[in-house]
Amino acid sequence: MEKSVRSRRREDNESFYNPILPIHKWKDELVRAAKDNSFLIVMGDTGSGKTTQLPQYLYKAGFGKNGMIGVTQPRRVATISVAQRVAEEMNCSLGSTVGYQVRFDDCTSERTVIKYMTDGCLLRNTLADPDLTKYSTIVLDEAHERSLSTDILFGLLKKQFQLGSRKRRKYPLTVIVMSATLETQKLSLFFGNCPVVTIPGKLFPIKERFLNLIGPRDKDSTAYVTETVKVTLQTHLNETEGDILVFLTGQAEIERACNLLFKKAEAIDYRHDLYDRSVEGLLILPLYGSMPTDQQKRIFLAPPAGIRKCVLSTNIAATSVTIEGIRYVVDSGFVKQLNYNPRAGLDILEIVPISKSEAVQRAGRAGRTAPGKCFRIYSEEFWEKCMPDHMIPDIKRTSLASVILTLKCLEIHDVIRFPYLDHPEEKHILEALKKLYQCGAIDRTGCVTKLGHFIMEFPLSPNLACAVIKATSFGCQELLLPVAAMLSVEHVFIQSGESQKQKEAGQGHEELSQLAGGCNDFATLLYIFEQCKTSPKPAAWCHKNGIHWRALKSALNVEKQLKEIANRLKENKDFPVEKFDGPRNEMLRHCLCAGYFSNVARRSVGRTFRTMDGHGSIIHIHPSSALFGKESQLEWILFHNVLVTSKIFVRTVCPIRYEWVKDLLPKLHDIDAYELSNVAREEVTAEEILKWESKEETKHRNDGTEEALNKIKKRNDDKSISDAKARYLQRKQQKSEMLKMEPS
DNA sequence: GAGCACTGC
Numbered sequence: 001m002e003k004s005v006r007s008r009r010r011e012d013n014e015s016f017y018n019p020i021l022p023i024h025k026w027k028d029e030l031v032r033a034a035k036d037n038s039f040l041i042v043m044g045d046t047g048s049g050k051t052t053q054l055p056q057y058l059y060k061a062g063f064g065k066n067g068m069i070g071v072t073q074p075r076r077v078a079t080i081s082v083a084q085r086v087a088e089e090m091n092c093s094l095g096s097t098v099g100y101q102v103r104f105d106d107c108t109s110e111r112t113v114i115k116y117m118t119d120g121c122l123l124r125n126t127l128a129d130p131d132l133t134k135y136s137t138i139v140l141d142e143a144h145e146r147s148l149s150t151d152i153l154f155g156l157l158k159k160q161f162q163l164g165s166r167k168r169r170k171y172p173l174t175v176i177v178m179s180a181t182l183e184t185q186k187l188s189l190f191f192g193n194c195p196v197v198t199i200p201g202k203l204f205p206i207k208e209r210f211l212n213l214i215g216p217r218d219k220d221s222t223a224y225v226t227e228t229v230k231v232t233l234q235t236h237l238n239e240t241e242g243d244i245l246v247f248l249t250g251q252a253e254i255e256r257a258c259n260l261l262f263k264k265a266e267a268i269d270y271r272h273d274l275y276d277r278s279v280e281g282l283l284i285l286p287l288y289g290s291m292p293t294d295q296q297k298r299i300f301l302a303p304p305a306g307i308r309k310c311v312l313s314t315n316i317a318a319t320s321v322t323i324e325g326i327r328y329v330v331d332s333g334f335v336k337q338l339n340y341n342p343r344a345g346l347d348i349l350e351i352v353p354i355s356k357s358e359a360v361q362r363a364g365r366a367g368r369t370a371p372g373k374c375f376r377i378y379s380e381e382f383w384e385k386c387m388p389d390h391m392i393p394d395i396k397r398t399s400l401a402s403v404i405l406t407l408k409c410l411e412i413h414d415v416i417r418f419p420y421l422d423h424p425e426e427k428h429i430l431e432a433l434k435k436l437y438q439c440g441a442i443d444r445t446g447c448v449t450k451l452g453h454f455i456m457e458f459p460l461s462p463n464l465a466c467a468v469i470k471a472t473s474f475g476c477q478e479l480l481l482p483v484a485a486m487l488s489v490e491h492v493f494i495q496s497g498e499s500q501k502q503k504e505a506g507q508g509h510e511e512l513s514q515l516a517g518g519c520n521d522f523a524t525l526l527y528i529f530e531q532c533k534t535s536p537k538p539a540a541w542c543h544k545n546g547i548h549w550r551a552l553k554s555a556l557n558v559e560k561q562l563k564e565i566a567n568r569l570k571e572n573k574d575f576p577v578e579k580f581d582g583p584r585n586e587m588l589r590h591c592l593c594a595g596y597f598s599n600v601a602r603r604s605v606g607r608t609f610r611t612m613d614g615h616g617s618i619i620h621i622h623p624s625s626a627l628f629g630k631e632s633q634l635e636w637i638l639f640h641n642v643l644v645t646s647k648i649f650v651r652t653v654c655p656i657r658y659e660w661v662k663d664l665l666p667k668l669h670d671i672d673a674y675e676l677s678n679v680a681r682e683e684v685t686a687e688e689i690l691k692w693e694s695k696e697e698t699k700h701r702n703d704g705t706e707e708a709l710n711k712i713k714k715r716n717d718d719k720s721i722s723d724a725k726a727r728y729l730q731r732k733q734q735k736s737e738m739l740k741m742e743p744s
Numbered sequence: 745g746a747g748c749a750c751t752g753c
Contacts, residue, residue, distance in 0.1 A: 075752080102753095120752040123753075124753055145751090250748080290748085315749060336750090349748065349749075495748075623745045624747090628746095629745085649746075
């Protein structure tokens with residue numbers, strides 16, 4: 001990724017030496033608008049210079065006098081490189097007037113006025129300083145990406161403003177939202193009809209063509225890979241000079257496409273390995289996130305004279321990595337997306353059509369240095385019928401437990417009526433509340449418990465934090481902290497595409513799990529971590545054992561941070577201290593039970609298990625687990641996560657004893673999530689219920705399936721204010737009855 | 745006997 005920073009810098013330097021950045025013309029208007037309004041939206045295309053220039057304008061206009069100008073970015077590398085760039089432009093050293101803060105790296109000082117940071121960092125800082133008294137201005141950049149943290153910050157900033165944080169602050173706060181393609185109307189409305197300043201970018205014209213190879217009927221087929229390859233080859237044969245960027249969905253698809261492309265050209269150059277095949281003047285390069293860094297770097301090198309570079313990439317090339325010299329984009333129209341299904345309580349990784357605005361962004365990659373062309377393999381009908389206007393934001397697609405706990409810690413109890421720019425499904429919020437209640441982070445009244453505040457201190461999922469806290473109170477944190485770190489970094493096992501290498505890697509992993517005891521995937525992670533930490537040459541050890549050194553490095557970093565937090569919390573008088581009475585080899589699994597008892601399953605028929613969380617889903621142990629094939633010897637298991645593909649698989653598994661979870665399991669069923677939410681919405685009105693329901697309805701309508709349409713029809717039949725009221729009263733009745741039944 | 749996009753604290 002280092003290279004991507006350098007490449008970005010190169011592009012920025014170009015703008016540096018060219019003083020006619022599009023944004024310069026708008027300087028006065030921007031400063032005036034920022035002075036006159038609490039909220040301002042700046043819409044600027046790629047290359048307009050907004051990220052580096054606007055904070056400097058504000059600084060020169062005196063915005064930094066009453067507090068810092070905080071600028072958020074969704075990614076670490078971008079945060080650091082932009083801060084470096086601005087420090088250079090302002091002729092100061094990084095960390096003085098211009099600084100940055102990302103996790104593990106705070107490069108700011110008392111003198112810092114312009115502070116770049118990741119959105120997650122600002123959100124965390126908000127916990128300590130809810131009124132953001134250190135800042136005079138907050139700039140939320142790349143808002144169109146709709147990251148979870150940015151979305152929450154939208155709501156917080158709006159809410160703080162409504163609550164009159166202005167009175168508690170010495171000086172009013174100015175909020176500026178910057179975006180490339182976000183629905184600015186919607187955002188302006190959200191922030192009280194605030195003004196929008198639009199800055200044109202400096203993209204070259206791009207010709208876009210629909211090739212009609214994929215239509216609405218092919219929505220679920222895998223034909224897009226072969227069709228994309230065809231188009232790529234045609235582009236190579238028919239078009240003039242210029243590199244090609246191909247958007248595909250994942251590692252497997254990309255490797256398949258590379259091979260196909262290669263076979264079609266019918267010439268194999270055996271002098272090169274898989275990642276460096278050059279045929280008929282075409283240099284084929286794959287690019288995906290889990291690829292080793294040194295291989296990723298190769299995509300930035302200029303191809304030899306007379307050779308055309310063709311990069312087959314995942315969505316990583318749409319946001320995180322900028323490749324120079326691309327003139328042709330081939331868009332498959334699909335993306336792999338992790339979607340949370342609250343009904344099943346599962347994360348499902350699926351291949352879905354991209355949105356129209358993402359397609360526009362992809363096309364934009366062709367026009368950064370010269371006029372370009374974008375070939376869309378799908379038809380216009382597909383565009384109209386299958387592709388939504390905008391991407392569904394993270395907040396509607398991922399588990400909300402951590403987010404809800406953050407809000408509760410900020411004393412925002414009514415998490416259902418929090419001003420979300422896009423309101424998550426109520427069911428989704430309820431699921432999160434239930435999860436928080438189950439792990440003890442909130443009590444029956446929906447308030448954050450002491451444990452909940454401890455959980456919040458850790459940059460981990462509530463489940464994992466809970467297990468870590470248990471271990472700390474038992475005095476065996478050295479067992480859990482490494483496991484937590486390994487589980488919260490990217491996948492540590494290398495997945496090679498080539499079958500031979502893959503086999504070898506698989507065998508290596510099997511050996512590792514044998515060395516770690518043979519029947520506990522968590523223990524395998526602990527073993528790898530310890531081996532790596534004590535090895536004199538950790539990078540070499542990782543390479544030999546098929547482990548991502550990059551992932552291990554960040555795991556070592558995370559573990560250090562977790563240890564600091566755990567040690568600090570232990571000083572707190574309220575931190576629990578418990579004694580563990582049991583054999584030491586059971587400690588790890590026992591602690592895991594404290595956080596993961598909702599992820600417990602019992603042996604069912606054949607090699608399957610049934611979950612105990614109320615969904616009762618049938619699950620299978622994933623073949624990558626050390627427990628795979630040993631199902632018949634198991635009764636109760638605990639798992640870290642679920643992956644739905646051809647079956648419902650659980651990964652990272654260990655066996656447990658029923659006694660360990662016996663007292664915990666009832667907690668999974670002793671509360672109705674509505675009860676937790678009702679506390680937050682005592683004065684809920686029937687009108688509001690109708691509003692929520694109509695939101696759900698819009699969603700169904702967007703689904704467009706017959707079943708969904710029937711649902712709407714059915715709902716419309718009995719839709720009236722009085723009915724909504726009746727439904728609400730019924731729920732309230734159920735709730736009070738339930739409370740009555742509760743033993744005191 | 746399967747096949748895991750991308751971020752962030």
